[in-house]
Amino acid sequence: MVLSDEQRSLQGAARRYARERLLPAYRQRELAGKLDRALLREMGNLGLIGVDLPQALGGLGVDGVTAGLIIEELAYGDFNIGSVVVVATLLSAILARNASPELAQRWVPAIVRGDAIVALAITEPRGGSDAANMQLRARREGDAFVINGEKTSVTFSDTADAYLLFARTGRPDEGARGITALLVPADTAGIRSTRFDDVGSCALGRGSVFFDDVRVPASHCVGEAGKGFTQVMQGFDYSRALIALQCVGAAQASLDEAWAYAKEREAFGRPIGQFQGVSFPLAEGDSHIAAVRQLSYHALAMRDAGLPHTAEAAMVKWMGPKTAFDVIHQCLLTFGHYGWSKDLPHQQRLRDVMGLEIGDGTAGVMKLVIARERIGRAAVQY
Numbered sequence: 089m090v091l092s093d094e095q096r097s098l099q100g101a102a103r104r105y106a107r108e109r110l111l112p113a114y115r116q117r118e119l120a121g122k123l124d125r126a127l128l129r130e131m132g133n134l135g136l137i138g139v140d141l142p143q144a145l146g147g148l149g150v151d152g153v154t155a156g157l158i159i160e161e162l163a164y165g166d167f168n169i170g171s172v173v174v175v176a177t178l179l180s181a182i183l184a185r186n187a188s189p190e191l192a193q194r195w196v197p198a199i200v201r202g203d204a205i206v207a208l209a210i211t212e213p214r215g216g217s218d219a220a221n222m223q224l225r226a227r228r229e230g231d232a233f234v235i236n237g238e239k240t241s242v243t244f245s246d247t248a249d250a251y252l253l254f255a256r257t258g259r260p261d262e263g264a265r266g267i268t269a270l271l272v273p274a275d276t277a278g279i280r281s282t283r284f285d286d287v288g289s290c291a292l293g294r295g296s297v298f299f300d301d302v303r304v305p306a307s308h309c310v311g312e313a314g315k316g317f318t319q320v321m322q323g324f325d326y327s328r329a330l331i332a333l334q335c336v337g338a339a340q341a342s343l344d345e346a347w348a349y350a351k352e353r354e355a356f357g358r359p360i361g362q363f364q365g366v367s368f369p370l371a372e373g374d375s376h377i378a379a380v381r382q383l384s385y386h387a388l389a390m391r392d393a394g395l396p397h398t399a400e401a402a403m404v405k406w407m408g409p410k411t412a413f414d415v416i417h418q419c420l421l422t423f424g425h426y427g428w429s430k431d432l433p434h435q436q437r438l439r440d441v442m443g444l445e446i447g448d449g450t451a452g453v454m455k456l457v458i459a460r461e462r463i464g465r466a467a468v469q470y
């Protein structure tokens with residue numbers, strides 16, 4: 089992929105920031121178990137969040153490929169900071185496209201400045217893969233919606249400033265129809281949240297959010313009432329490619345560290361990199377990551393050109409986290425007993441990327457999406 093001067097310059101700025109500012113404290117942020125809001129504001133000031141948004145909403149107005157380049161670099165330094173920027177990019181794009189101008193102005197520039205976090209609340213206790221079958225209800229009362237029910241597995245459950253919530257406003261048997269997206273400020277009366285004890289990405293926090301007679305003005309509706317599901321699904325093609333690049337960034341960091349170690353660590357009187365048993369698995373990992381990277385940027389370039397890219401985005405969404413997991417695992421082994429220590433970042437990257445083998449849709453669901461693109465909706469049983 090040939091980059092423009094502007095893309096190279098933004099990529100370089102993100103690369104320097106990730107390696108000098110993010111990488112050294114990746115583990116400390118995990119141990120602290122909370123988001124460093126001052127760091128997010130610093131990133132916002134540097135223009136590293138939501139670059140693809142229009143300038144009127146605080147962005148730089150660049151394309152999706154450039155957003156991907158920045159996310160890949162940031163995730164090299166800290167996978168979870170990459171997640172913050174992916175969610176910010178996805179939700180800002182949904183709000184910019186579908187919310188009223190007043191609502192978009194209230195939230196999108198704040199997200200881009202690093203001042204606000206908006207969480208995505210889709211999954212419910214009865215399941216996430218069959219998302220269209222959601223049950224949480226919002227009923228219309230005059231000029232407001234009143235929300236009752238539980239969302240679960242929400243990233244930023246207890247730190248978000250607002251939730252982009254998907255609620256059933258139509259009949260329970262209407263499936264994807266009859267779902268409305270609502271922007272719900274987190275300080276609205278009647279909201280309670282919990283946090284799970286997760287395997288990874290503890291800096292972000294994930295948990296349930298309970299809504300008990302929560303009242304939001306009808307002006308907080310994002311897009312048309314009853315059309316929420318179709319709107320967010322369009323956004324997912326974008327975030328799937330960005331997630332893959334986030335995983336590529338983390339795997340590349342482990343690869344670079346493992347190659348450097350293989351060059352200097354000696355066994356049997358020579359650098360271990362001279363043994364093909366060490367170098368070939370790393371060469372294979374480098375090749376697989378390069379392939380996922382190229383397909384991810386291809387999907388983003390198709391999106392930027394207004395061309396269909398649903399299958400390509402689903403392909404990299406399942407391959408990205410899985411390939412990164414396998415590659416980081418191999419890198420950890422390259423470090424021998426040192427790799428098993430939490431002082432090195434490989435174990436943390438391994439746990440963090442694994443979360444996105446599930447989050448935002450599992451591999452099984454991605455393969456169903458690909459099959460549906462190839463042989464049609466009627467031919468693929470969900």
Ligand SMILES: Cc1cc2nc3c(=O)[nH]c(=O)nc-3n(C[C@H](O)[C@H](O)[C@H](O)COP(=O)(O)OP(=O)(O)OC[C@H]3O[C@@H](n4cnc5c(N)ncnc54)[C@H](O)[C@@H]3O)c2cc1C
Binds near residue numbers: 216244294
């Ligand atoms: C790190 C992380 C972050 C997350 N962040 C968010 C968030 O911010 N907001 C949010 O709303 N949700 C979030 N989620 C939830 C996530 O989107 C769901 O976990 C996911 O969609 C799967 O739903 P489920 O866990 O209920 O699994 P289920 O739907 O119960 O599926 C269980 C298993 O069955 C498989 N399966 C189900 N149906 C099929 C089928 N038809 N064919 C083949 N296999 C199938 C699945 O692949 C899975 O392996 C997050 C999850 C994780 C792990």
